Each structure stands twice: as C-alpha cells, then as structure tokens.
Amino acid sequence: MMTDPIADMLTRIRNAVRVEKPYVDIPSSRVKRGVADVLKREGFIWDWKEVDQENPSATLRLELKYGPNGERVIQTIKRISKPGRRLYTRSNELRPVLGGLGISIISSSHGVISDREARRDNVGGEVLCEVS
Secondary structure, eight states: SSHHHHHHHHHHHHHHTTTTEEEEEEOOHHHHHHHHEEOOOOOEEEEEEEEOOOOSSSSEEEEEEEOSSSBBBBOEEEEOSSSSSEEEEEEEGGGOOOGTBBEEEEEEETTEEHHHHHHHHHHEEEEEEEOO
C-alpha cells in the first residue's frame, strides 16, 4: 500500500527527466490524470494517455518535453501538501511561482487546476505541488 501516490508520481517524473527518458509510466487515478492534464495545458509535457498493459490496473503514460538542445522543461517539481500536513489556500493568497515562470497545481472544487486558473476563477483549494 502506498501512502502518498501523488509524491510517487512526482518522483517518477523527476527521475525520468533526470535521465532524459522520452516518457514515464505511472499507475493511473483521477487526481493523477488531473495533474497530467494541468502539466499538458501549461506546456510542461507534450501529452498523456492511458495505456492498457498486461496488468489489470490502468497506466498513465506521460510524454516528457525537452528543449531543442535537450534542455529540461521541468527543472524542479516539489510536493507541497503532504499526508501529514495538508496546505490549503484561498485564491487571493496564491502567489506566482518563480515570478510566473512556474505553476502551482491546486486540487479545488473545480477539479485539479493551475494557480493561474484558480486566480482567474477566484477559487482556492489544496496546493498539491509546484512545478518550474
């Protein structure tokens, strides 16, 4: 049993980016699909899809993005809210990450959204992670 599946997802992405893999496979869930969708909308990954392999559980495949000379698009990816200490913020308390170069991913009543979308829609929620 895994106590923090979101942290596992972020660690798999971080490790795959370090060794410059073209894609990474992650066990799928609704929240993980939401995080992958936010990463795609904000331009940190090319695309994501669910692939069916031999095992009965679905697998999420993220196609990682690199620059023209192999530069990493995802420099840092950090878990903010943890199972032992949840962090909730209001929309007016959300601050840009790295002066707007990065994003925070928020789990809100509108689903999993970026901090830009949360400020635009005036909605707060649990800050899952920061990506830059």
